Structures are given as structure tokens and as C-alpha cells.
Amino acid sequence: MAVAAGPLAAAIAAAARGRRPRLVEMLAELTALDAPSGDPEALAAPASLLVSWLEDLGARPAVTATAAGPLIDARLGAPDRDPVLLLCHYDTVWPVGTAAERPFAVEGEIARGPGVLDMRGGIVACLGALATPAELGVDGRPVRILLTPDEETGSEASRAAIVSAAAAAALVLVPEPALPDGSLKTSRKGWLLVRLVAHGVAAHAGLEPGRGASAVDELLAALVELQGLRDPAGDITVNFGLLRSANPANVVAGRAEATVDLRVADAAGAARARAALAALRARDPRARLEPEELHFRPPLTRTAAGAAAAAWVSDLAAALGLGELGEGHAGGVSDANLAAAAGVPILDGLGPVGGGAHAHEEWVDLGSLVERCALIGLLLATDQPDPRRGDADA
Ligand SMILES: [Zn+2]
Structure with a gap:
């Protein structure tokens, strides 16, 4: 394996495990706030929480007021290369009042609450991962994170920003829920x-x-x-x-x-x-x-570059001791479909494993939340081997 991720992987895995209480706390804080798609008034509170977390990471997020609500765009790391784009939506399908009606709850390894899986768990895993390189004194890759307010209703207000950010990225990561076995989503209808x-x-x-x-x-x-x-x-x-x-x-x-x-x-x-x-x-x-x-x-079609990126991330998962990570197809759409128009490799389903998205029983696996935090952290701290050099399977 070309990924010289051994000692770094061990350090990142340990950092993610150590961060677990904070990740759960962040998930609880975010889930306590209603975030109905396209409702600027209701979205103000979760948006300002996310902005404060990004500021804690040293970013200066740009917040654009759109008809659907605040769109948050932040960059981290030296802008010496095309960034990795973390494409997140912070809206949920749930109306105002749901957070009070069905509050965040943890039982063993399972957390429940509106949006814990789609995609608050993915957002928290990303934000935890963004803290990791600096914490370990590693120069991570430059990162751009986009947090949009209207994915669940079609991303009309965010569409142009998504397409242009994807076109300027080296790789797009979408922390939508993983497939049930943890696999990434490399194609969508x-x-x-x-x-x-x-x-x-x-x-x-x-x-x-x-x-x-x-x-x-x-x-x-x-x-x-x-x-x-x-x-x-x-x-x-x-x-x-x-x-x-x-x-x-x-x-x-x-x-x-x-x-x-x-x-x-x-x-x-x-x-x-x-x-x-x-x-x-x-x-x-x-x-x-x-x-x-x-x-x-548009459909997100599986490309050679996307498959190479998925194979690389599977190597990183193995280096973290998480076993091999498969890839698969999803029938539903996400913002990855919009980013697909840019033609850059896209890995969707990088968020944690869980179930019941858009349903009352929605849940997320907290062990998987920690694992995805480590995986995204290692991904941001490691350069992808160039498949054209043939070292992808060396
Ligand atoms: Zn989603």
C-alpha cells in the first residue's frame, strides 16, 4: 500500500477516540435546534452555532443570506493547491417544534433525534476531523467547507454556489449517511x-x-x-x-x-x-x-477517478484498523448530483452509519461517528497518490 499512513493513522485514530465526548456534545447541541429547509428565520440559530464552531477552528466563514437561509462558506489551510470540498447541508426535513418534541437522546452506542443521521452526524464528523491536523502538528490539505440551508427541498438557492465550489475543488466529499454496511456512495441516480x-x-x-x-x-x-x-x-x-x-x-x-x-x-x-x-x-x-x-x-455516475479515490479511502480505512471500505450505488439524490456537473471526483456517503433518515426513528451509530471523524481527518492529512503513477496498488 502506497499510503504511508501508519503512525499518523494511529495518532489520528487515538485523537478521534479522545474527541468522542465532544463529538457527542456537538451533536446534542446541533440537534437541540430546529433547522427546517428554506426557513431563514429558523435557520439563523443553527447557522450561528456552525459559524462559531468554524471560528473556533480558525476560519473566517463567509455567510451569504439567500432566500432559503444563510449559506456558510469557509476555508482552512494554506490556499496553495485546489482544496478538498466538504459539501454539507445543515437543514433537516423536520418542522419547527420537532427538537422539543423529540429531543436528542443517547442509549448505548445509538443516538436519536431529528437529523442526527441526515446529516448532522456527518457535519460533526467533518468539524472534528478539521481540528485534527493542527492538533497533531500536521500540515493538512487546504479545505473548503460549504454548509447549505436547502438540500432537502432541492437546493435551488445553493445550486450555483455548489457547482462553482465543486469546479474549483480537487476532490468533493459529501458526508451524507453511509450505506448500511459503511460503504461509500460513488453513484446516484x-x-x-x-x-x-x-x-x-x-x-x-x-x-x-x-x-x-x-x-x-x-x-x-x-x-x-x-x-x-x-x-x-x-x-x-x-x-x-x-x-x-x-x-x-x-x-x-x-x-x-x-x-x-x-x-x-x-x-x-x-x-x-x-x-x-x-x-x-x-x-x-x-x-x-x-x-x-x-x-x-443529473446522475452521479461512477468514474475512474471516483473509483480510484474510493479505493484510496478504503486503504486509509484499513490503515485506521476499520477494515476495507466498499463502494456502492444509492437510488436517492443528494448535492453530490449537483457537484457531479463539475467533473471532479466525488465521494458521497462519508458520514456515519445509522438508519431511519427522514423518519421518526432516525438514529446514528456513535462508534461510527468517531470512525468517520478519524477517516475524514486522515483523508485531509494525506495526499492521494496519483493513480497515473501506478502507485495506487503498489
Ligand atoms: Zn442529507
Whole structure:
């Protein structure tokens, strides 16, 4: 193994173990604050806590007020190389009042509370890791950390900042929850959310049905056609959400709409889905179909550079005594999908192991929190061997 991480790995593992009480305390402090996506008023408190922690690390965070809430951008280390970007979101799916209703609690190795896994555990692991190189007198790699307020609702206000920060980075790390076995996420499906509106001609369903052109009929036929995009391998999935037509049943519908959720494994799948939407035609010439793209996140496809970075991090995990770290695929989207557009290697799922994300039983494994703090710390203190030199498997 090319990673000369032996003594450093042991020191970092020991530092992370020593930091455990503080990591748990930080997780408790953060989880005591509500952080509903896109609510600037409610997000002010968690944002100022995060800023104070970054200032403790010696950073001078830039805080930008966006429509969705404060966006925090901080840099650490000498800016002599492209930084490693830690891409974090501090919003949660939980409304104001949840922190009081379901407070942070620890039972053995398990901590519970709103957002402990997604992604407060990941944020705390990163902040603990950022303290490590200085503590051990090691020159770490330059780091940029972005903490965004609206990932859970689509990152509209943060999207431009994420894309530009990723483009300027050497490597992007996303501390979303790990896969259940601890594996990293090196690919994610893309997501296309569409509103499909059918416009017809309204008429009395009993007196003169022939004068009408039913928007509901057109919508249903179009949805059946979109079902044809589904493939047995699951590379494209199609799901329908809200179906709406506000007219009573004795009226031929003049308007009907549906939301359509399409997940695609790769860029070709995204192109197929868009082509199918563009080709939709009403059967009745008096009616018309109007697909509107509400949201798109490109797929995070597994690249050679991403796989090499994952193999390197697996070596680092082994040096820490954590065993080999696998890599895998996630069906859901994260901000890694947005960063993917920059073309730099991305490792997602670097956060701790747990379960119940977006659910009441959400929990995080505290042993894993300490391990991820050590892993991210070692990663930030070690240069990745250049795979082109062939020393990745030396
Ligand atoms: Zn998340």
C-alpha cells in the first residue's frame, strides 16, 4: 500500500477516540435546534452555532443570506493547491417544534433525534476531523467547507454556489449517511421531476359529451405511455404523484395535471426520458399536453477517478484498523448530483452509519461517528497518490 499512513493513522485514530465526548456534545447541541429547509428565520440559530464552531477552528466563514437561509462558506489551510470540498447541508426535513418534541437522546452506542443521521452526524464528523491536523502538528490539505440551508427541498438557492465550489475543488466529499454496511456512495441516480398538464375542452358530460375533449382522458393516456419508459433493470423508474382534475364527474374535464418522478441511471437515460416527454401528443386534436420540468439533478455516475479515490479511502480505512471500505450505488439524490456537473471526483456517503433518515426513528451509530471523524481527518492529512503513477496498488 502506497499510503504511508501508519503512525499518523494511529495518532489520528487515538485523537478521534479522545474527541468522542465532544463529538457527542456537538451533536446534542446541533440537534437541540430546529433547522427546517428554506426557513431563514429558523435557520439563523443553527447557522450561528456552525459559524462559531468554524471560528473556533480558525476560519473566517463567509455567510451569504439567500432566500432559503444563510449559506456558510469557509476555508482552512494554506490556499496553495485546489482544496478538498466538504459539501454539507445543515437543514433537516423536520418542522419547527420537532427538537422539543423529540429531543436528542443517547442509549448505548445509538443516538436519536431529528437529523442526527441526515446529516448532522456527518457535519460533526467533518468539524472534528478539521481540528485534527493542527492538533497533531500536521500540515493538512487546504479545505473548503460549504454548509447549505436547502438540500432537502432541492437546493435551488445553493445550486450555483455548489457547482462553482465543486469546479474549483480537487476532490468533493459529501458526508451524507453511509450505506448500511459503511460503504461509500460513488453513484446516484439522476432525478427529473415533471408537471404534466393536459388542456382539453370542457362540456356537459350528459347533454353534449361530443363537444368536449377530456383532459383527464388525455392525461391518463399520457401516463400509460410514460410507464413504457420503465425498464426491468430499474435504470429508469417512473412514479406518479399528485393527479388532479378539479371538475365534477358530470363535466368533461377542461384541465388535468399530474406530477411525474423519473429516476435515471445515466445521461442516456435522462435523454430518453426527456425525449419521451417531448414526444407526448394528445390523441384528440382539440386537446394539448404540456410537460414542464420542475427540477433536475443529473446522475452521479461512477468514474475512474471516483473509483480510484474510493479505493484510496478504503486503504486509509484499513490503515485506521476499520477494515476495507466498499463502494456502492444509492437510488436517492443528494448535492453530490449537483457537484457531479463539475467533473471532479466525488465521494458521497462519508458520514456515519445509522438508519431511519427522514423518519421518526432516525438514529446514528456513535462508534461510527468517531470512525468517520478519524477517516475524514486522515483523508485531509494525506495526499492521494496519483493513480497515473501506478502507485495506487503498489
Ligand atoms: Zn442529507
